[in-house]
Amino acid sequence: MREQDELHWWQRDAIYQIYPRSFSDSNGDGIGDLRGIVDRLDYLAGADSSLGVGAIWISPFYPSPMADFGYDVVDYTDVDPIFGTLDDFDLLVREAHARGLRVIVDWVPNHSSDEHPWFRESRSSRHNPRRDWYVWRDPARGGGPPNNWRSAFEAVGPAWTFDGATGQYYLNSFTPQQPDLNWENPDVEAAMHEVLRFWLRRGVDGFRIDVVHKLAKDPELRDNQPGLRHDEDWQPTIHDRLRGIRRVVDEFEDRMLVGEVYLRDLRRVVEYINTGDQLDLAHNFVFLFLPWDAQAMRASVEDFEQLAEAAAWPAWFLANHDHPRVASRFADGTPGSGERRARLAAMLICTLRGTPFIYQGEELGLPDAEVPPEAVVDVDGRDPERAPIPWERPSDAGPGAGFSTGAPWLPLPTGAERLAVGAQLGDPGSTLQLVRRILDLRRSEPALQGGSQRRVDSATQVFCFTRESEDGHFVVALNFAGERVRLDPRGAVVRRARVELSTYLTRAPGEEVELGALVIEADEGLILRAM
Numbered sequence: 001m002r003e004q005d006e007l008h009w010w011q012r013d014a015i016y017q018i019y020p021r022s023f024s025d026s027n028g029d030g031i032g033d034l035r036g037i038v039d040r041l042d043y044l045a046g047a048d049s050s051l052g053v054g055a056i057w058i059s060p061f062y063p064s065p066m067a068d069f070g071y072d073v074v075d076y077t078d079v080d081p082i083f084g085t086l087d088d089f090d091l092l093v094r095e096a097h098a099r100g101l102r103v104i105v106d107w108v109p110n111h112s113s114d115e116h117p118w119f120r121e122s123r124s125s126r127h128n129p130r131r132d133w134y135v136w137r138d139p140a141r142g143g144g145p146p147n148n149w150r151s152a153f154e155a156v157g158p159a160w161t162f163d164g165a166t167g168q169y170y171l172n173s174f175t176p177q178q179p180d181l182n183w184e185n186p187d188v189e190a191a192m193h194e195v196l197r198f199w200l201r202r203g204v205d206g207f208r209i210d211v212v213h214k215l216a217k218d219p220e221l222r223d224n225q226p227g228l229r230h231d232e233d234w235q236p237t238i239h240d241r242l243r244g245i246r247r248v249v250d251e252f253e254d255r256m257l258v259g260e261v262y263l264r265d266l267r268r269v270v271e272y273i274n275t276g277d278q279l280d281l282a283h284n285f286v287f288l289f290l291p292w293d294a295q296a297m298r299a300s301v302e303d304f305e306q307l308a309e310a311a312a313w314p315a316w317f318l319a320n321h322d323h324p325r326v327a328s329r330f331a332d333g334t335p336g337s338g339e340r341r342a343r344l345a346a347m348l349i350c351t352l353r354g355t356p357f358i359y360q361g362e363e364l365g366l367p368d369a370e371v372p373p374e375a376v377v378d379v380d381g382r383d384p385e386r387a388p389i390p391w392e393r394p395s396d397a398g399p400g401a402g403f404s405t406g407a408p409w410l411p412l413p414t415g416a417e418r419l420a421v422g423a424q425l426g427d428p429g430s431t432l433q434l435v436r437r438i439l440d441l442r443r444s445e446p447a448l449q450g451g452s453q454r455r456v457d458s459a460t461q462v463f464c465f466t467r468e469s470e471d472g473h474f475v476v477a478l479n480f481a482g483e484r485v486r487l488d489p490r491g492a493v494v495r496r497a498r499v500e501l502s503t504y505l506t507r508a509p510g511e512e513v514e515l516g517a518l519v520i521e522a523d524e525g526l527i528l529r530a531m
């Protein structure tokens with residue numbers, strides 16, 4: 001186990017995901033932008049009332065026709081005018097660094113936009129030098145797509161689009177506007193490595209790699225079989241490509257790589273971080289997809305610990321811009337349960353050994369927005385979790401809720417009036433204040449950062465564990481049930497503790513509890529300091 005001062009920056013603090021379209025709009029066009037992020041940096045770090053995160057990961061802001069809202073890139077080394085300019089980006093990096101905040105950008109290497117000059121050339125003729133930069137194939141014998149691969153988006157169907165001009169299909173693992181780059185071609189790999197260097201030279205601290213498991217596919221393009229995918233995670237090629245990416249990033253000091261390893265098998269996921277020369281962190285989708293169940297979560301955390309090598313470090317998240325928000329997904333129907341569970345989820349991911357990723361708005365306990373059919377813009381039903389952040393109460397700031405002086409590009413989340421940042425900052429019992437205090441505690445307690453983690457057997461509805469180092473000893477007890485439960489700890493565990501934080505924020509700070517007699521409220525989470 002690493003001692004405190006040996007931890008990397010990306011292990012110590014939480015990382016906050018910004019979806020730039022929906023974070024903050026500086027010019028009133030209804031769409032968030034880079035200047036908007038700069039305006040809000042004090043909210044995140046460096047000021048007294050800041051949330052206190054250590055880094056931001058910004059979803060794509062590159063020039064894009066926005067068929068997939070920026071995950072379809074036409075120029076990897078520029079900023080879309082809707083988001084601002086490269087100067088704005090440089091300003092953002094300077095201002096973030098001045099606050100001790102690191103900047104991670106999203107790198108989208110699996111596919112470009114179909115309007116990218118590379119693809120325009122590629123599709124222009126079968127003999128164009130860039131033809132082989134994308135994945136082109138003749139129709140199957142008898143016609144139709146070359147194989148049975150499917151787009152990740154249900155609504156798209158087959159992962160192949162026929163291009164009449166040259167009589168072949170091209171591969172698109174997402175929308176037809178996102179043709180897959182051909183990573184079998186070393187020139188493609190080299191060009192994408194140059195993109196990394198461009199942003200590294202501009203001072204970024206790391207990359208989130210979009211659909212990283214897709215960077216190696218069966219070069220023979222054989223059909224997927226039940227239980228055997230040929231369109232992703234191809235062995236051992238994927239790991240060679242990751243090592244190539246790592247080498248580029250290691251030309252610079254202290255930079256990090258986190259991958260969207262969208263695989264539902266933990267054994268495969270840990271292979272991306274186990275060897276020390278690939279990714280630093282992998283987003284764990286096995287965990288994201290678990291039901292709201294203490295035993296399931298505990299088992300999954302333990303699976304990870306068992307599979308991971310000593311040097312591998314977990315990353316925990318339960319929400320991003322592709323999945324319904326915690327408060328909507330896990331609400332059990334009783335009033336307030338969504339928010340209570342968002343609080344519990346925040347306490348969970350920020351106290352587990354590993355790096356917490358907080359998706360913008362989760363610190364507010366936001367639910368999804370209700371998006372009427374005429375306002376739907378995403379092909380894959382992801383608009384509700386991408387609703388703009390309500391910075392002020394709409395009754396004070398108007399319908400843009402401080403996000404924009406214009407008309408926001410998507411409806412605001414349900415409950416914006418009560419859940420707005422302005423409303424929560426002034427309320428010591430709010431979800432925002434709770435998350436701030438959890439992050440504060442994490443920052444000041446080495447045990448909650450690099451400390452060891454041990455399970456505590458207890459009531460089945462409770463996920464209970466300890467975090468311990470030379471500097472401190474904590475017991476975290478999280479009640480996943482919508483009813484009060486006696487902790488009922490078994491085995492070797494401290495007997496008395498003081499309450500550091502309750503997700504309810506109603507227990508007296510410093511209150512002493514006897515663990516054997518402790519009763520936890522419905523959906524309550526507790527961080528206790530062992531005595």
Ligand code: GLC
Pocket residue numbers: 068071072108174210211260321322
């Ligand atoms: C990732 C992104 C998602 C995007 C897809 C294609 O899954 O998170 O938003 O649609 O990749 O780039």
Ligand code: CA
Pocket residue numbers: 025026027028029030031032033082
């Ligand atoms: Ca704007």
